[in-house]
Amino acid sequence: MRAESVPEPTLRRLPSYYHYLVRLREKGQEMISAAQIGEDLGVHHTQVRKDLAVTGSQGKPKVGHRVEDLIVSIENFLNWNNVTDAFLVGAGHLGTALLGYAGFERAGVKIVAAFDASAKMVGKKIQGVSVLPMEKFPDLARRMHIGIGILTVPAEVAQEVAEMMVGCGVQAIWNFAPIVLDLPDEVIVENVALYSSIGVLSRKLSVHRKSLLATATPPNS
Amino acid sequence: MRAESVPEPTLRRLPSYYHYLVRLREKGQEMISAAQIGEDLGVHHTQVRKDLAVTGSQGKPKVGHRVEDLIVSIENFLNWNNVTDAFLVGAGHLGTALLGYAGFERAGVKIVAAFDASAKMVGKKIQGVSVLPMEKFPDLARRMHIGIGILTVPAEVAQEVAEMMVGCGVQAIWNFAPIVLDLPDEVIVENVALYSSIGVLSRKLSVHRKSLLATATPPNS
DNA sequence: TTCATCTCGATACAAAATTATCGATTAACC
DNA sequence: GGTTAATCGATAATTTTGTATCGAGATGAA
Numbered sequence: 001m002r003a004e005s006v007p008e009p010t011l012r013r014l015p016s017y018y019h020y021l022v023r024l025r026e027k028g029q030e031m032i033s034a035a036q037i038g039e040d041l042g043v044h045h046t047q048v049r050k051d052l053a054v055t056g057s058q059g060k061p062k063v064g065h066r067v068e069d070l071i072v073s074i075e076n077f078l079n080w081n082n083v084t085d086a087f088l089v090g091a092g093h094l095g096t097a098l099l100g101y102a103g104f105e106r107a108g109v110k111i112v113a114a115f116d117a118s119a120k121m122v123g124k125k126i127q128g129v130s131v132l133p134m135e136k137f138p139d140l141a142r143r144m145h146i147g148i149g150i151l152t153v154p155a156e157v158a159q160e161v162a163e164m165m166v167g168c169g170v171q172a173i174w175n176f177a178p179i180v181l182d183l184p185d186e187v188i189v190e191n192v193a194l195y196s197s198i199g200v201l202s203r204k205l206s207v208h209r210k211s212l213l214a215t216a217t218p219p220n221s
Numbered sequence: 222m223r224a225e226s227v228p229e230p231t232l233r234r235l236p237s238y239y240h241y242l243v244r245l246r247e248k249g250q251e252m253i254s255a256a257q258i259g260e261d262l263g264v265h266h267t268q269v270r271k272d273l274a275v276t277g278s279q280g281k282p283k284v285g286h287r288v289e290d291l292i293v294s295i296e297n298f299l300n301w302n303n304v305t306d307a308f309l310v311g312a313g314h315l316g317t318a319l320l321g322y323a324g325f326e327r328a329g330v331k332i333v334a335a336f337d338a339s340a341k342m343v344g345k346k347i348q349g350v351s352v353l354p355m356e357k358f359p360d361l362a363r364r365m366h367i368g369i370g371i372l373t374v375p376a377e378v379a380q381e382v383a384e385m386m387v388g389c390g391v392q393a394i395w396n397f398a399p400i401v402l403d404l405p406d407e408v409i410v411e412n413v414a415l416y417s418s419i420g421v422l423s424r425k426l427s428v429h430r431k432s433l434l435a436t437a438t439p440p441n442s
Numbered sequence: 443t444t445c446a447t448c449t450c451g452a453t454a455c456a457a458a459a460t461t462a463t464c465g466a467t468t469a470a471c472c
Numbered sequence: 473g474g475t476t477a478a479t480c481g482a483t484a485a486t487t488t489t490g491t492a493t494c495g496a497g498a499t500g501a502a
Contacts (some may be wrong), residue, residue, distance in 0.1 A: 007459065008421065015420040019376070019399045033479065041401045044461060049481065061479045078420050079427035093318035100314040103399075107416055108423040147426060150450045156238070172426045174419065178324075180262045188429060190422040191382045193326055194413065199236040199299050199393065200229065201411040202329040205368060205393045206300035208409060228489065256447065266490060269453065282449045283499045 010051045011078075015107070016041060018049065018074045024067050033064035080108040087146050087170075089161050090153035091116040091124075091131045094176060098150060099127045109148060113140065117157075139170035151175045231272045232299075235437060236328070237262060238272065239295045243289050254285035301329040308367050308391075310382050311339040311374035312345075312352045315397060320348045329367060334361065338378075362389040371395045 020041055024032060034052065038045035044065035052065070057073035059065040075081055083105060088095055091114045098104070099111055115129045116199055117120060124131045132140070140146075149165040151158055151173055158177035165173060178195045231358065241262055245253060259266035259385035273286070278294035280286040296302055304326060309316055312335045319325070320332055335352045337343060345352045353361070361367075370386035372379055372394055379398035386394060396402055399416045 006268075006424075009459070010413070011421045011424055012417040015399075015416040016401060016414065018420075020401070023400075034481095035479075040403075045479095046461065046481095047459090047461095049479095050460095051270045059469045059480055060469085061481095062477080064479065078424045080420075080423060081320065082427070084426065089340050093314070093321040097314035097318045101415075103416070104419060109417045111418055137396065143363070148422065148428075162346045171420050171429060174422055178236075179244075180237060180241070183263075186429075188422065188425045190418055190425075192413070192415065192418050193233070193237065194322075195236040195324070196233040196328055197411055197413050198325060199239075199301075200232045201369065201395055201409065202301060202305065203227075203232055203299045204411075205305065206255065208392060209368075210492075230489070255451095256449075266449095267451090267491060267493095270449095271490090274451075280450055281499090282451095282497050283447080285449070429495095 006054050010054060011048075013043065013051050014055070014074050014078060018071065018078075019065055021071050024215055025071065030067055031064050032067050032070070036064070052177075056134070069084065078108065080106065083108055083110045084147045085110055085112045085144060086148035086174075087112065087137065087141060087165075088114045088129075088150040088152060088166070089116070089134070089137070090151065091121045091126060092152060095150075095152040096126050098152065099129050112144070112146075117153075137164065138168045141165070141170065145169065147171050149173045151177055153177060155179050180189065227275050231275060232361055234264065234268075234272050235276070235295050235299060238269075239292065239299075242288055242292050242295070246292065252285050253288050253291070255280065257285070268279075299329065301327065304329055304331045305368045306331055306333045306365060307369035307371055307395075308333065308358065308362055308386075309335045309350075309371040309373060310337070310355070310358070310386070312342045312347060313373060316373040317347050319373065320350050332371065333365070333367075338374075340409065358385065359389045362386070362391065367391055369393050369395065371397075373397045376400050 004191065017037060021032070021038065034048040035045040037043070038048045052059070052070065052073075052108060055073040055077040057065060057070050086109050088098060088111050091099075095114060099114060104111065111129055114126065114129050115134050115137050116131050117134050122133045123133045146168070149162070149170040149172070153161050155177045158175065158179050159181060162173055162175070162181045162183060166183055168185055172190070173181065173183070175189055175191045176194070178193065181189055183189060241258065242253070255390050256265070256266040257284065259269040271278070273291065274397060276294040276298040278291050309319060309332050312320075316335060320335060325332065332350055335350050336355050336358050337352050342352045343354045348358060351385040367389070368391065370383070370385050370391040370393070372383060374382050376398045379396065380402060381401050383394055383396070383402045383404060387404055387408055394402065394404070394413070396412045397415070398411055399414065402410055404410060
C-alpha cells in the first residue's frame with residue numbers, strides 16, 4: 001500500500017521507457033512486447049515487466065502491451081499530468097538551457113519564473129520567462145505555493161539559496177550544483193551530478209584504453 | 222587485478238568526495254576522518270572507507286586521512302590528471318552551458334571544438350571555443366585523435382550523430398539526448414538523463430504530498 | 443612507559459536489485 | 473474447434489550493493 005515502495009532504479013528507467021514509447025507511437029506502432037522494449041533499451045525483459053507492473057499497466061499474452069496504454073500509465077504513475085510550478089534560481093548558461101527545454105512541462109514541471117543575483121540578467125526574458133531579482137523570490141514563492149526549486153547557481157552559494165528556498169515553502173529541489181545540500185529530511189533533493197557523470201566517463205575511458213594497450217603489448221614482451 | 226571491478230556507485234561517489242575535499246583544503250583543513258566525510262555527505266562511514274580504499278589512499282588511525290593525499294589519490298584514480306580532448310556537437314543552449322564550465326578541464330576533459338548544423342551558429346566563438354560546421358568533424362576528429370564526444374543535439378538526430386562520432390574514432394560519448402544509443406559494445410556511453418531526474422523528482426513530490434494529505438485527513442473521516 | 447581512546451580496514455551480515463525459471467493465458471493457425 | 477507458439481506475470485536464485493561488527497594500530501595523556 002505504501003506508495004514509496006517502488007525501487008528507485010525503476011523510477012529512473014520509466015522516463016526512458018516513456019520516451020521510447022512516444023517515439024513508437026509517432027511511428028504508428030500500436031502494440032509492443034516487453035521483450036522488444038528490453039532489447040531496444042538494453043534492459044532484461046523480466047526487468048521491463050517488473051517496471052511496467054508498478055504503473056499498473058497490463059499486457060496480454062501473445063500480443064504484448066498497447067503502446068498508448070503504457071504511455072498513459074507511465075504518465076499517471078509519474079504524475080506527469082498534474083503540472084507543478086517551479087522557480088529557477090541562477091539564470092546563467094545552464095539555467096538558460098533549462099528554460100529552453102519545452103519538454104519539462106510534459107514531465108509535470110513548469111518553470112514560471114527565473115531569478116538571478118546579477119543586475120545584468122534581471123529584467124530579461126528568456127524563452128518567455130522573466131528573470132526577476134532575488135529579493136522577489138520569498139514573497140512570490142509563498143503566494144504562488146511554489147513546490148519545486150531549480151538550483152543552477154555556483155556551488156559557493158548553493159547551500160544558502162537552497163535554505164532560502166526551503167524557508168519559502170519549497171518542498172523539492174533539483175540541484176545542479178556539485179555539492180551535497182544539507183537540508184531537513186523532508187525536503188526532496190534530486191542531484192544532477194555532472195561531475196560524477198564525467199568522472200565515470202573519464203575513468204572508464206582510461207581503463208578501456210589501458211586494456212587495449214595491454215592486449216596490444218603482452219606483459220611478457 | 223582487473224581494473225574494472227570497481228562498483229559503479231563508488232565511481233559516482235568519488236567526484237562528490239573530491240569536491241568536498243577541495244573545499245576543505247580551501248579552508249585550510251589538513252586532516253579528515255572517514256566518519257566526518259560520511260556525516261557531511263550523507264554516506265555511511267564504512268562506505269566511505271571502502272570507496273576511498275579503491276583509490277589506494279591510506280589513513281592513519283586516530284588522525285584520519287591527509288586531505289591533500291586524498292585529493293591526489295582520487296585525481297589519479299579517476300584519471301583527472303591526463304586531460305582528454307573532446308568535441309562537442311550541438312551548440313545550443315545546453316552545449317553553450319557546457320562550454321562555459323571551466324571545471325571540466327580539472328575533471329580530465331577539455332572541449333577543444335564545437336560543431337553545429339545550423340549556419341547561424343557556425344563561425345561563432347563560445348567561451349573561446351570555435352563553432353565549426355559538421356562537415357569538418359570527421360577529418361579533424363581523426364587527425365586530433367579525439368576520444369570523447371559530447372552529444373547535445375536534439376533526440377531525433379542523436380543516434381545518427383553518435384554513429385558518425387564512433388566512425389571517426391570516438392571511444393566514449395557523453396550523451397545528453399533522452400534516448401538510448403544503439404552503438405557497438407566497446408563504445409563507452411554515459412547518459413545524462415535529465416528527464417529521468419525530473420521524473421524521479423516529480424514522482425517523489427507527488428508521493429510526499431499525498432502522504433501529507435493522508436496524515437492531515439485520516440482515512441476514517 | 444603504560445593505558446585509554448579513537449580511527450582504520452578486513453570480515454561477516456543484510457538488503458536490494460537483477461537475472462532466471464515456470465506455469466498460465468491468449469491469439470493465430472491448421 | 474483443437475493445437476501451437478508466443479507472451480505475460482509470479483516466484484525463486486543469483487548477484488550486487490550497502491550496513492554492521494570487530495580486532496589491530498596509532499596517538500596523546502597520565
